[in-house]
Amino acid sequence: MLDIKFVRENPDAVDASMASRNGSWDRDRFFELEAERRSVIAEVEGLQAQRNSASKQIGRLMREGKRDEAEAAKAAVAADKERIAELDARRGEVEEALTDLMSHIPNIPDESVPYGKDDSENVEVRRWGTPREFDFEAKAHWDLGPELGIIDFERGVKIAGSRFYLLGGMGARLERALINFFIDMHIKAGFKEWWPPVITNAATLYGTGQLPKFEDDLYHVEPNLYLIPTAEVMLTNIHRDEIVDGSKLPLKYTAFTPCFREESGGAGRDTRGIIRVHEFDKVEMVKFARPEDSMNQLEAMTHEAELCLQALGLPYHVVTLCSGDLGFSAAKTYDLEVWLPSYNNYKEISSCSNCWDFQARRANIRYKDPSEFKGTRYLHTLNGSGLAVGRAMAAIIENYQNEDGTVTVPEALVPYMGGVTVIEPEEGVSA
RNA sequence: GGGGAGAUGGCAGAGCGGUUGAAUGCAGCGGUCUUGAAAACCGCCGGGCGUGCAAGCGUCCCGGGGGUUCGAAUCCCCCUCUCCCCGCCA
Numbered sequence: 001m002l003d004i005k006f007v008r009e010n011p012d013a014v015d016a017s018m019a020s021r022n023g024s025w026d027r028d029r030f031f032e033l034e035a036e037r038r039s040v041i042a043e044v045e046g047l048q049a050q051r052n053s054a055s056k057q058i059g060r061l062m063r064e065g066k067r068d069e070a071e072a073a074k075a076a077v078a079a080d081k082e083r084i085a086e087l088d089a090r091r092g093e094v095e096e097a098l099t100d101l102m103s104h105i106p107n108i109p110d111e112s113v114p115y116g117k118d119d120s121e122n123v124e125v126r127r128w129g130t131p132r133e134f135d136f137e138a139k140a141h142w143d144l145g146p147e148l149g150i151i152d153f154e155r156g157v158k159i160a161g162s163r164f165y166l167l168g169g170m171g172a173r174l175e176r177a178l179i180n181f182f183i184d185m186h187i188k189a190g191f192k193e194w195w196p197p198v199i200t201n202a203a204t205l206y207g208t209g210q211l212p213k214f215e216d217d218l219y220h221v222e223p224n225l226y227l228i229p230t231a232e233v234m235l236t237n238i239h240r241d242e243i244v245d246g247s248k249l250p251l252k253y254t255a256f257t258p259c260f261r262e263e264s265g266g267a268g269r270d271t272r273g274i275i276r277v278h279e280f281d282k283v284e285m286v287k288f289a290r291p292e293d294s295m296n297q298l299e300a301m302t303h304e305a306e307l308c309l310q311a312l313g314l315p316y317h318v319v320t321l322c323s324g325d326l327g328f329s330a331a332k333t334y335d336l337e338v339w340l341p342s343y344n345n346y347k348e349i350s351s352c353s354n355c356w357d358f359q360a361r362r363a364n365i366r367y368k369d370p371s372e373f374k375g376t377r378y379l380h381t382l383n384g385s386g387l388a389v390g391r392a393m394a395a396i397i398e399n400y401q402n403e404d405g406t407v408t409v410p411e412a413l414v415p416y417m418g419g420v421t422v423i424e425p426e427e428g429v430s431a
Numbered sequence: 432g433g434g435g436a437g438a439u440g441g442c443a444g445a446g447c448g449g450u451u452g453a454a455u456g457c458a459g460c461g462g463u464c465u466u467g468a469a470a471a472c473c474g475c476c477g478g479g480c481g482u483g484c485a486a487g488c489g490u491c492c493c494g495g496g497g498g499u500u501c502g503a504a505u506c507c508c509c510c511u512c513u514c515c516c517c518g519c520c521a
Binding site for chain 2: 044045059374
């Protein structure tokens with residue numbers, strides 16, 4: 001959520017932000033509600049002040065035994081009672097409407113974010129590695145996986161539904177290896193490991209910005225319970241409604257969780273393979289940073305995700321999302337896109353964002369640092385994938401495939417694979 | 432699922448319906464003392480909103496919501512959560 005005072009004083013900035021994001025907001029209604037809110041507050045608080053002092057007076061008269069005067073004072077105050085109740089109710093309505101309006105406004109892009117209408121205008125920042133030239137016909141992971149007997153699409157659909165898949169044998173082991181490998185990388189970089197629930201409530205989802213606007217993207221378990229779309233939700237909300245000790249910042253958290261997405265809007269996109277599915281595994285990084293340090297922390301977090309790809313020897317490039325492609329809560333985002341031979345292109349495998357105080361304001365996460373300022377301030381939250389496990393697996397299968405249909409295990413993963421260096425076709429899973 | 436207890440400031444923990452936004456302790460901040468530190472002593476020390484250049488003033492907040500009252504942390508109702516016992520159970 002944006003700062004309401006900022007919006008009042010800089011409506012043009014919100015207009016510009018909305019235009020650059022292909023969005024819109026009701027500026028007139030905002031000012032209408034905002035003005036009414038303040039006038040209602042002024043009036044009701046004035047009446048409350050009168051009532052409060054009258055009440056004190058009544059208390060005093062009662063103590064002094066001046067019954068008649070006390071009764072007269074009571075009658076005088078009673079007149080305002082109804083008006084106060086009326087204004088109070090109106091205040092509730094206006095504030096609710098205003099909050100609702102505000103909670104649908106996305107974050108404002110950082111000034112360094114390039115202007116653009118959609119992902120075609122994202123800007124490449126750097127490349128690492130060179131896509132491999134195959135001297136044989138390279139296969140897509142959706143063919144090679146089943147042939148190796150490590151990915152089973154048909155039975156995944158049978159036991160769960162479309163856009164679900166099943167890993168078997170070395171496929172399952174590779175998933176587990178990747179999870180452990182990524183988490184170990186982050187632990188070495190100073191991240192604290194967490195293991196959160198994958199079911200969450202509405203307040204938590206509101207805090208990170210999934211609700212109220214993106215309810216349709218979420219799986220519902222019960223009216224107030226949802227499956228998490230990413231561990232970011234849980235890690236960021238760990239400190240919801242808390243005041244963090246400023247000397248502890250930045251806090252660096254990591255967690256592995258499965259992620260659940262309805263993908264109702266994704267029909268027809270990435271229909272093959274394990275690229276876009278309803279349930280996927282991801283290791284996530286989240287940081288809580290001081291405002292003046294958050295941009296540096298974004299660079300560092302992006303670098304941390306890059307190290308994972310480098311360690312796996314997977315070619316990738318980094319792009320800055322343009323304004324039109326930016327997510328709801330993000331002020332700036334770097335996407336890491338890994339080379340996928342089947343796409344003959346780079347495909348998103350990590351997204352690292354600085355949300356500034358947008359989520360912190362929603363989730364009420366502040367910090368305190370008596371040596372620098374009195375009171376509390378909203379901190380900045382950041383999140384980044386490190387990495388999407390399923391897409392990493394797809395990239396490994398495709399980039400490390402051999403002409404004989406086997407897949408070489410990236411060296412860094414061998415210890416995590418129990419010494420296995422090559423994945424060979426196996427029986428009894430799907431083949 | 433059944434029964435019982437509870438929810439107060441960063442933490443711990445008081446609080447006859449009327450200067451209680453809230454005692455006290457710890458933590459924190461500032462200071463005295465000290466070569467420095469500790470100890471001791473003194474002072475300060477919640478948040479949101481409105482208003483104001485500011486100092487300040489006002490208002491709301493004692494899990495959440497509603498009610499009674501001139502006035503509620505204190506009384507009533509509903510909800511949520513936590514803890515303990517029993518049942519069930521990986």
